[in-house]
Structure formats: structure tokens, C-alpha cells
Amino acid sequence: MALPPSMLQTICFLYAALLLLSSSSADPIRQQYVVYMGSSSSSANGGEFAPESAYLQMLSSVTESDDGGEMGLVRRYQHAFRGFSAMLTEDQASALSGQEGVISVFPDPILKLHTTRSWDFLESMSGLSNLMSSSNSSSSSTSGHHIYGVPSPRRDVIIGVIDTGIWPESPSFIDEGIGEIPSRWKGICMEGSDFRKSNCNRKLIGARYYGTERTYNDNKTHSSKPKGSPRDTVGHGTHTASIAAGSPVANASYYGLARGTAKGGAPSARIAVYKACSEDGCSGSTLLKAIDDAIADGVDFISISIGMSSTFQADFLEDPIAIGAFHAQEKGVTVVCSAGNEGPQLNTVVNSAPWIFTAAASNIDRDFQSTLVLGDGRTFNVRCKYFLLLNLMFNAMEIMLRALFLLLWEFSSNCYPGSLDRNKVAGKIVVCVASDFSISRRIRKMVVEDARGRGMILVNPEDTGVPFDSGTFPFIEVGGRYGTSILKYMNSTKNPKGTILAAVDVPGYRPAPSVAYFSSRGPGPLTENILKPDVMAPGVSILAAFPPKNVTGTVPAGEKPSWYALKSGTSMACPHVTGAAAFVKSVHPKWSPSMIKSALMTTGNLCCYTLIIVMINLSKLEPIF
The missing domain is CATH 3.40.50.200 (Peptidase S8/S53 domain)
Structure with missing residues (x-):
């Protein structure tokens, strides 16, 4: 029995689509590879060895293009060592790795x-500070000695x-x-x-x-x-x-x-x-x-x-x-x-x-410190993981952020993206508890800023000691002990308040180094x-x-x-x-x-x-x- 014309057209269409998919999938993927060939050589007259023609010949031996391999060549190395980078398929790279003079062939990595x-x-650690000050007055361009x-x-x-x-x-x-x-x-x-x-x-x-x-x-x-x-x-x-x-x-x-x-x-x-x-x-x-x-x-x-x-x-x-x-x-x-x-x-x-x-x-031996003042008068001096700049925006030397604290539990307590209610957060200092370390401080800070929070306190039991530049946004990070005290205070009053003071230099910090x-x-x-x-x-x-x-x-x-x-x-x-x-x-x-x-x-x-x-x-x- 003959197939209906509509069915025949459908079969032909599917067959053509399969052919197209198979041909496209058969097209090998090309990526950049590095071909390393060891120390460079010099010509007999002492000139620099310029091997581009040799590299092109190597490329043309593993490619089917009619450009002599030129289109695939990206970079060549010619001064201290020999080699080149090129756009290759996995099979082409494998073929090159077996050629004479090739030490290694590897995908071009991205480093960070x-x-x-x-x-x-x-200088102070080395006992050179006094030496410097004493030699500054005696050294000159004719003394032949550094300071x-x-x-x-x-x-x-x-x-x-x-x-x-x-x-x-x-x-x-x-x-x-x-x-x-x-x-x-x-x-x-x-x-x-x-x-x-x-x-x-x-x-x-x-x-x-x-x-x-x-x-x-x-x-x-x-x-x-x-x-x-x-x-x-x-x-x-x-x-x-x-x-x-x-x-x-x-x-x-x-x-x-x-x-x-x-x-x-x-x-x-x-x-x-x-x-x-x-x-x-x-x-x-x-x-x-x-x-x-x-x-x-x-x-x-x-x-x-x-x-x-x-x-x-x-x-x-x-x-x-x-x-x-x-x-x-x-x-x-x-x-x-x-x-x-x-x-x-x-x-x-x-x-x-x-x-x-x-x-x-x-x-x-220098650190940065900010002070958190709670509404009950208690103060917490914390190592500054940010560089608070708002003191330059006011005439006063301190920043008085007399705002309500806001503590958000469960999903919101980690300050995940999309977890904060702007109506509740706007104008307040937000306390985030870092129990999920897959979320960076930078992301948490952005979440609070997007919700129009006025500042942020991150309770982080893991003190990484890594400073964080939060720009003009008030941000402090406290350890587990300080965090517990802050949370107890917040639970003890209906109107918790706090003040974040400007960051200052703290010289003579120890232990250092x-x-x-x-x-x-x-x-x-x-x-x-x-x-x-x-x-x-x-x-x-x-x-x-x-x-x-x-x-x-x-x-x-x-x-x-x-x-x-x-x-x-x-x-x-x-x-x-x-x-x-x-x-x-x-x-x-x-x-x-x-x-x-x-x-x-x-x-x-x-x-x-x-x-x-x-x-x-x-x-x-x-x-x-």
C-alpha cells in the first residue's frame, strides 16, 4: 500500500534533518592548543632562529586546509624556546604530539x-629603621652607600x-x-x-x-x-x-x-x-x-x-x-x-x-579597626574587613547610623540573593549569619545594598583575616563570640539600635608577621x-x-x-x-x-x-x- 503524500513528505523531512544533524555533529570542534618544542636554536651566523615556515609545514601536515596551515597558527615562540599555539581539533593535536621535536601538546589553559x-x-623587622634614620643624614650621592x-x-x-x-x-x-x-x-x-x-x-x-x-x-x-x-x-x-x-x-x-x-x-x-x-x-x-x-x-x-x-x-x-x-x-x-x-x-x-x-x-603590623556601639552602651572593636569611607561624606569624624537592627532567620539569615524584603530592610542595619560559606561576602553585601539596607554586620564564625573593600557601604564582620553577644542584645529589646564608627588605622598589630x-x-x-x-x-x-x-x-x-x-x-x-x-x-x-x-x-x-x-x-x- 502506498504511503500518503503527507506521510512521505514527513519522512523525507526527517531524513534530511538527520543527515544535517549527523554532518554537523561530525564537524570536529577546534580549540586552541600549545605545541611546546623545547629550547630555541640559533642560525649559523648568530641570528635568531625564525621557524614560522616550519610551524606552518607541521600544521599543514595534520590539517586539510589549502592555506598551508596559516589560518590555524595563532602565536609562535622564537626567542628563549620554540613552539607555537594553534587552533586544532583533538585528533590534530594528537597527531602533532607524535611528530619529531615536539615535547608536549596541551589545550591552552586559562589562568587567574x-x-x-x-x-x-x-625594615622594622630587620632592625633597619634606626639605621635608615641615622644614615639619611650622613649618606650622599658620593658616599657610595644606600640608605x-x-x-x-x-x-x-x-x-x-x-x-x-x-x-x-x-x-x-x-x-x-x-x-x-x-x-x-x-x-x-x-x-x-x-x-x-x-x-x-x-x-x-x-x-x-x-x-x-x-x-x-x-x-x-x-x-x-x-x-x-x-x-x-x-x-x-x-x-x-x-x-x-x-x-x-x-x-x-x-x-x-x-x-x-x-x-x-x-x-x-x-x-x-x-x-x-x-x-x-x-x-x-x-x-x-x-x-x-x-x-x-x-x-x-x-x-x-x-x-x-x-x-x-x-x-x-x-x-x-x-x-x-x-x-x-x-x-x-x-x-x-x-x-x-x-x-x-x-x-x-x-x-x-x-x-x-x-x-x-x-x-x-598594621590593621584596620571599626567599633560597633550597641544601644545599651557596649562596644565591640572589630578587625576591619572593609574600608569604610563615609566619614568623608560628613563633617563629623564618626558615622552615627542610629538605625534599627534587623535579624532575618533561616533562608534570609544567610542573605541569599532574593531573600530580603525591601520593605523590611530599607534604612536598617542588616545582620547576616554566615552558615553557608558558598556565598561570598561580596554577594551578601550586594544583596543588602539592593534591598536598600543602610549597613551590614556579618556574623562569621570562621575568621579568615582577609580584608574586604566594601567602598562607601558600612560593613563589619564579627566572629562567633561577638556575634552571640550582638544576637542576645537584639533579642533583649524591642528597639535594638547600633552605631558603626569609621574605620581607622591600627599600627603595631600582633601577631605579625x-x-x-x-x-x-x-x-x-x-x-x-x-x-x-x-x-x-x-x-x-x-x-x-x-x-x-x-x-x-x-x-x-x-x-x-x-x-x-x-x-x-x-x-x-x-x-x-x-x-x-x-x-x-x-x-x-x-x-x-x-x-x-x-x-x-x-x-x-x-x-x-x-x-x-x-x-x-x-x-x-x-x-x-
Whole structure:
């Protein structure tokens, strides 16, 4: 019996759809891979080995395109090591991995950023404060000695910072009193849409950026010009660069907090920036390209406050930072990296390759404190996990928030998104109880703000010791003991009231130094027989340069955006170590990376409690000068 025409049409349609689906599903997915081929070679005449044609030939051998592999090539590495990154299918990557000369082929990973008084603290720990004050009056340009009482630097040191770029107009990057750019410098100052060659100077001597190096349109044509500029719109790179080598800037502060002289560890050092990251992170292939360029440009140090996740750590032959750092060490370039912010659990340290100088984070002897005054007159002095700025919005020195407390139980008590009733919360100080640690403080603060709360008290039994910048929104965090007292008071009266006072500096905080709660711990999962991190340096509430961004909720009324910010993380510890290492290199220009690393590790102070961590000690370096 013949099928009805409508049924026949339906069958034909379904058959065509299945063919279309099968053909589309058969189309393999392409993603970016890194092909690593080991140390670079040189031509017979001493020139640089330029292997792009060889890379294209390799690509064409595993692809079916008629462009000779050119369309798939994204980046090539040619200075300190050989290799390239390309858009490949899984099968093509597997085929390349078996070719002669290929050491490893791996998917291009995305790495994340490990987001003043700190140098004064190191000096005071080392017993150098008195030495500084006594030598300031006696030292001069002809004395041949640094203010620490040790020989003056005899060589310009160049620090390469691979990060999110730089804000060149910051006072921390002025070149007053700095000599001409070293003749050995081979780098460039790339221009972009908002960055000119004139933004570089004798302090900031180089700037590169890495956008999409080859962009394609519908006609499959490409351009080798990267998009963007070296300018830092995130702030992370500006902050880390100024910690390592920022020029001294007197009276720097974050809206009055942490006021003092902001300076880098090696203020006479030169800075070269390599913008390889955005707020979303950094691709491994771009990091490799930045390291390769930095080595060729002639840097002495590379500072990298970036790392992979500790959840799954790739083998060293598939870790872009480990690969790049290995070849940098071969060329005499010291690479300093952050240990990660996934503590206090063990085996969370990243950047743990033996040839990397890995930095953990500590606090310093300055903290921030706010006072909560209850309606019955009791006061609670709490460590400030935020930087309250509302005192600048009023004539009074204190903020009097005479508002009702509001306690919300069960779902609302954690301040989950969507859990607060704006009619009940508006104009009140909201008390949130942190029983679910999957919700960050930042999210809770946003929830209360969206509900028009006037302030927030977070009762958190786990004291992480990690400062939190809540901008102009009053936010304090209390431990379980204080939290219990606050809740008892609220239950004892029908009209609970409270006052949150402005945040203030608290110098002389103890214990300091101590390992920051968030700082990743060792041993490294890939090298458990090697102690990591190598050294500890300040990384909590560090005042350093920052782009003056006018973001709602972060700038007090009547104030301009700050040129400085307080940030925490092993990202901040890393450039402290870089700066100290650069100081050593400036006096001992012939020392190798291993000698510099050994000098800092063997002269540091053992710290802290049951943890064997070395805190850099500037004074103990004196005998080696």
C-alpha cells in the first residue's frame, strides 16, 4: 500500500534533518592548543632562529586546509624556546604530539590573577629603621652607600611585570632622578588606542600588549596587529608593578587610610610591562608569548602574580608558567610567582616548579579597626574587613547610623540573593549569619545594598583575616563570640539600635608577621619532596598604585577617585619578593637566579608557629654586600 503524500513528505523531512544533524555533529570542534618544542636554536651566523615556515609545514601536515596551515597558527615562540599555539581539533593535536621535536601538546589553559607600610614593616623587622634614620643624614650621592648602610646599586635592574598592564600616569611611575635607559634594553613601547610612546619614560621603559594577534573576518583574511593597548583597566598590574619598583610617593593613602610613603622594593629599578591578562584571566599561550618577549627584551626579573587552579595541576610540561620560567632561568632571568589564594588547605600551592621562586603571603603590623556601639552602651572593636569611607561624606569624624537592627532567620539569615524584603530592610542595619560559606561576602553585601539596607554586620564564625573593600557601604564582620553577644542584645529589646564608627588605622598589630589565611599551603602536589612556597612576604592590605576609576559605590561624595588602593593576595606578596631580589641583583649584577634565591631564603626569618616559612629579612642581607 502506498504511503500518503503527507506521510512521505514527513519522512523525507526527517531524513534530511538527520543527515544535517549527523554532518554537523561530525564537524570536529577546534580549540586552541600549545605545541611546546623545547629550547630555541640559533642560525649559523648568530641570528635568531625564525621557524614560522616550519610551524606552518607541521600544521599543514595534520590539517586539510589549502592555506598551508596559516589560518590555524595563532602565536609562535622564537626567542628563549620554540613552539607555537594553534587552533586544532583533538585528533590534530594528537597527531602533532607524535611528530619529531615536539615535547608536549596541551589545550591552552586559562589562568587567574592572584588578587606602603609593607616595606617599612620589613625594615622594622630587620632592625633597619634606626639605621635608615641615622644614615639619611650622613649618606650622599658620593658616599657610595644606600640608605640601608650597604653599597649603592651598581647596575640598572629591569623588572618585567606580566599582568593586566599599567596606568602610566600614576605618581609611582615618574622618572625623576632616574638615569638614561640602559643601552642593553631591546624592548619597545607599543602604542594603542589610549596609550602613546610618550607614556613610557626612564622608569617605565617598555610596554607590550597581547590582544587577538590574528583576527579573521568572513573572508578568512587576517591581521597580525593585536587589539587594545598596554593600559591597565583592571588595576591588578598597576598595583603589582608599583609594589616591586614604584618610585617613592609621600602622603599616599586610600581616602585617608594607610597614609604614608608608598614605594617599591627597588625604587631605582626599571619597569617593563607585558599586558597578557584581562579581568577574566590569562590564556597560557599568551603568557608564554609574554615570557618569551620579556627574555628577548633583556629583563632581569619576571614577576607573575598569576597561576593555575590547585584543583587540577598540570604536569610541568603542560604548565605554561613552568615552561616559560624554566627557559628564563636558562637565560639568567629570575622568575618570581605567587603561591595562590586557596589556603589554608594543604597541597594547594601552585607555581611550585623547583626553578620558580614561589611567594606566600603574610600580614603586616598594621590593621584596620571599626567599633560597633550597641544601644545599651557596649562596644565591640572589630578587625576591619572593609574600608569604610563615609566619614568623608560628613563633617563629623564618626558615622552615627542610629538605625534599627534587623535579624532575618533561616533562608534570609544567610542573605541569599532574593531573600530580603525591601520593605523590611530599607534604612536598617542588616545582620547576616554566615552558615553557608558558598556565598561570598561580596554577594551578601550586594544583596543588602539592593534591598536598600543602610549597613551590614556579618556574623562569621570562621575568621579568615582577609580584608574586604566594601567602598562607601558600612560593613563589619564579627566572629562567633561577638556575634552571640550582638544576637542576645537584639533579642533583649524591642528597639535594638547600633552605631558603626569609621574605620581607622591600627599600627603595631600582633601577631605579625603571620601566614595569611588565604595563602596557599604546600607541599606542591607534583613535587612533595620539595618545600614550597619558598618564602613569605607581605600580602594583606597593601597600599599601592591603582587606576583612578570612578566606580559607583567606591568613591565618597565630594572626593575624586583614589590613585592608590588597598589590596590583598599572594599577588601582592610576589612583587615584594621581586623587589627584594632586584635590590640584591643591583649590588651583585653577576649573581645567578639560584644565588639570589638562596640569599633571600637563607637570610630570612623562620616563621610562623608550626609552619616552617621563611620571611624575607633585609638586614641579614647586609653581610653579603
